[in-house]
Amino acid sequence: AQTVTQSQPEMSVQEAETVTLSCTYDTSESDYYLFWYKQPPSRQMILVIRQEAYKQQNATENRFSVNFQKAAKSFSLKISDSQLGDAAMYFCASVSGQGAQKLVFGQGTRLTINP
Amino acid sequence: GAVVSQHPSRVICKSGTSVKIECRSLDFQATTMFWYRQFPKQSLMLMATSNEGSKATYEQGVEKDKFLINHASLTLSTLTVTSAHPEDSSFYICSARSVRLAGSDTQYFGPGTRLTVL
Numbered sequence: 001a002q003t004v005t006q007s008q009p010e011m012s013v014q015e016a017e018t019v020t021l022s023c024t025y026d027t028s029e030s031d032y033y034l035f036w037y038k039q040p041p042s043r044q045m046i047l048v049i050r051q052e053a054y055k056q057q058n059a060t061e062n063r064f065s066v067n068f069q070k071a072a073k074s075f076s077l078k079i080s081d082s083q084l085g086d087a088a089m090y091f092c093a094s095v096s097g098q099g100a101q102k103l104v105f106g107q108g109t110r111l112t113i114n115p
Numbered sequence: 116g117a118v119v120s121q122h123p124s125r126v127i128c129k130s131g132t133s134v135k136i137e138c139r140s141l142d143f144q145a146t147t148m149f150w151y152r153q154f155p156k157q158s159l160m161l162m163a164t165s166n167e168g169s170k171a172t173y174e175q176g177v178e179k180d181k182f183l184i185n186h187a188s189l190t191l192s193t194l195t196v197t198s199a200h201p202e203d204s205s206f207y208i209c210s211a212r213s214v215r216l217a218g219s220d221t222q223y224f225g226p227g228t229r230l231t232v233l
Contacts, residue, residue, distance in 0.1 A: 033220045043206060045159075045224035091158060095220050101147070101212070103222055105158045 002027045002094050006106035013082045014114050020067075021077045021109050023092030031097030034068070036077045039108075040088040048090070051075065079111075087113045118142050119211050121225030128199055129233055136194045136228045138209030144189035145211035149222060150182070153206045165192055199232040206230075 003026045013019035025034065036048040051059045051068050058066050063080045079086055092106040118141040128134050138148060147166050151159040163179075165171040165186035173179045181203075183195040192211075196203055206229050210222040 035221070037224075042226070043153075043208075044226045045208065045210070047221065047223070050221055095222075097220060101220055102149070102161055102164060103159075103210075108158050 002029070002032070002096065002104045004092050004094050004104050004106040006090075006092050006109050008109045009107070010110045010112070012112040012114055013079075015082055015084060017082055018078060018080045019082055019111065021079075021090055021092075021111065023075045023077070023106055025073050025075060025092070025094050025104075027073075027094060027096070029096045029098065033095050033097065034066075034075045035093045035095070035103070036064070036066070036075075037091045037093060037105075038086075038088045039091065040085075045091075049077065082113050084113050084115065087111060117221075117223040119145075119209065119223050119225040121209055121228055123228060124226060125229045125231075127231045127233065130200055131198055134196045134199055134230060136196075136207055136209075136230075138192045138194070138211070138225050140190045140211045140213070140223075143211075143213050144215060145192070146189070146214045147212050148186055148192040149210045149212075150184060150192075150194050151208045151210065153208060153227075159208060162194075196230065199230070201232045204230055204232045 005024045032053045034051045038046045038048050049061045065078045067076045089108045091108050093103045120139045122137045150162045162177045163171045163173045167189050171184035186192040208227040209225045212222045
């Protein structure tokens with residue numbers, strides 16, 4: 001069984017600064033994928049970034065990047081040049097590459113951007 | 116691309132009535148759709164997984180007679196909350212994925228439906 005843990009219920013950052021959200025996971029699978037989703041006040045889940053576990057290179061999407069430490073089972077999200085629109089709930093998630101491919105979510109981290 | 120819609124966005128109903136929520140993949144064929152429930156300030160809880168043309172697979176503790184799921188086509192899945200009661204009030208979210216899309220492991224989410232049962 002897979003588990004995902006986000007140990008930071010809340011984080012805050014000054015606008016234009018950089019913030020890192022933590023995530024650890026546990027899985028016995030060798031084939032899996034990791035995600036960060038953002039849920040703003042509208043409650044629409046938005047895919048932020050995706051990482052294939054077999055790739056050593058960290059995924060990046062504009063101001064968003066991850067630090068994927070496979071041996072440590074760590075998958076943190078770095079947001080650079082934080083903007084007011086980044087304020088949201090962020091969920092880390094994993095999915096096995098086999099079988100039903102059910103997403104397993106962490107508890108979420110609420111990110112506040114201070115102007 | 117990979118847009119998922121959900122209808123209605125908000126519904127209020129009386130206790131004992133049934134409510135149907137639709138989930139559509141607008142620009143791709145969804146081989147699998149998922150239904151989640153989210154309580155305030157909590158993470159998403161998977162209710163069931165449905166594949167086109169087959170019966171849904173429900174998670175442990177989810178009443179399949181209460182939450183009827185139909186995945187009749189590759190672009191449409193419906194969740195019917197039967198004989199709704201106030202404790203069924205919640206935010207329901209669907210997602211879809213496709214083996215035909217690059218990154219077939221990725222789920223794309225609908226905007227959610229807020230159900231209030233009076």
